[in-house]
Amino acid sequence: MPWLEIKDPYKIWISEIILQQTRVAQGWDYYLRFIEKFPSIDILAFAKEDEVLKVWEGLGYYTRARNLLKAAKIIFKDHNAIFPKDYEKILALPGIGPYTAAAISSFAYGLPYPVLDGNVLRVISRYTANDQDILSSKTKKIIENYLNELMQEVKDPAIFNQAIMNFGAMQCTPRNPGCESCQMSKHCMAFKEGLVEQIPFKLKKVKKKVRTLNFIDLIDNRGNRLINKRTEKDIWMGLYQFLLLESNIKFSILEIEETIISNEIKTKGKLTLVKQNEYRHELTHQTIKGKIFTVRCKEIINAGPKMIKTNSLSGYPFPKLLDLYLQDNHDNYDK
Template identity: 45%
Template sequence: MPWRETRDPYAIWLSEIMLQQTQVETVRGYYDRFLAKWPTIADLAAADDGDVMKAWEGLGYYARCRNLLAAARTIVREHGGEFPREFDPVLALPGIGRSTAGAILTFAFGQRHPILDGNVKRVFSRLLDIAEPVTSKAVDDRLWAVTAQLIGDAPDPWVHNQAVMEFGARQCVPREPKCLLCPLRTFCAAQAAGTVAERPVKVKKPPVPHKQIAVAVIANEGRLYVQQRPHEGLLGGLWEFPGGKQEDGETLPETVRRECREELGITVQVGRKIAEIRHAYSHFRITMHAFLCVQVGDDLLIPHAAIDSRWVARDQLDSLAFPKANKDLIAVLMGDHPELG
């Protein structure tokens, strides 16, 4: 992995953020392209927000990207563009928690800081056969204490932290861990108790809500209306087609008309459904229903919730950063649809 072959704190920081909630193979291409476009912290800090969000498009969890950009600007403003070498200033940067700060300082500067990511939690919850949820404060405190003691005794903190993380990623995996080949088998309390498959203990999640979303594809002289979400909150700063969640008792066309009135101050005639797209987020699922629409009446279109809006030609939509479901819709819109001009 390229981020394990460098001691550049910027590159290591970027990889640690990208790898949160994202598979290694997915990250690799994004990581290389990102560093090629913005090779230094100063380059990233000076970048256009929209360009950075576009480069992040498809990785998901977009708050990571917004925090990365905010942190880069903080580093330039408060640290002269040099990544700080002390723990507290690193921890104070947007989007960096205790484990991420420890990982950056260990892998970039060889400092002794414990790491407690998901892989490490799984390894020690099995080695110690911890029967309480790993999300509890008591277990969290215990694991931090254990990892801090071990890193303090380690001859090489870089090798130690890397080894534990890789051990969790390759050997002590969530499903079907390779216990028969495990070098720590004789030291593993969960192996002795026969509870490996039950560790780590997790709190049962509630059912995942499924939301029906209706959006309007409004065409005008060959261009489509899109708007930019506020920077705060879910999918902040990304572009989208106007619309929203179906309320109880509404038909989907009624949802489209209501949302266009509330969001844009206009009345639309709802035409045929052009796409039905399903997508899953971390805490809910959506089915997005897209309808071709035409504005009726003379009301001035004024976006009430968006921070920016544009009429964009179909072949120019790819220049903006959209959430995954909207990207799938754009792929549909690129087909043969005479109504769109």
């Protein structure tokens, strides 16, 4: 990984949070942009949420960005803007779980905490022939305890953690692991018992929920349009959107009119449906079908949501599917 040599806990923290749900190839650019915009904890601590979300735009799982900001404020206030060196204090920060706390503690400070990412779980579950559901917290705890014991004899926890992660990524791979050339094969229980193909074992996934979000991008002849901030505890909290009705019913101009009226928005002139776009967004537990209806009217005269001009759209953070819609449909929209 490009940030392997980094010892700065702030940078390790940012990189680990970005990589929680993101591939390295995609995350690296975001990491560089984030560090350029917010090079230190004190600068991040005084950033506005919209600014942080704007840099995060398109990366998904936006709670991560909001938690970074919350944690930076706590570090600034409670730890004199110095990243804590104690595992428990790191773990107490918003958005930091045992994996990230262990990564920061071992990579930045050389503390003996094992990191439990997918690679490590696979290697140890095979090495110990643990054939229980690898995603269950019970199995993870067993593996963590096993590693904690090993850690007591390790001289350099950062190298140990890095080595086992790399071993999982390069030798003990999910498919076709290199068992024949593996230096661990003599002691690997899964190899000895012929269980390599069956481990790690995963219980079948539950079917994903499908949600249909109907957005109405209402534009008047003066270039005004309506956006509002998502404030509910749901995906994309803190990002902006157009008028929304979540429903699986087929949307026509009638449903569009009803949604506009029920949001207490008054318009002048006939409502015309100009275009309909559809984008899909896959999350871990749900599939989002985003239908965006571009609707024109003569004048928006009364609006509860925020009324903005088209040329200021790029100053607001939007969920990825709305961002794609704006990029596809508006020449002057610049991400």
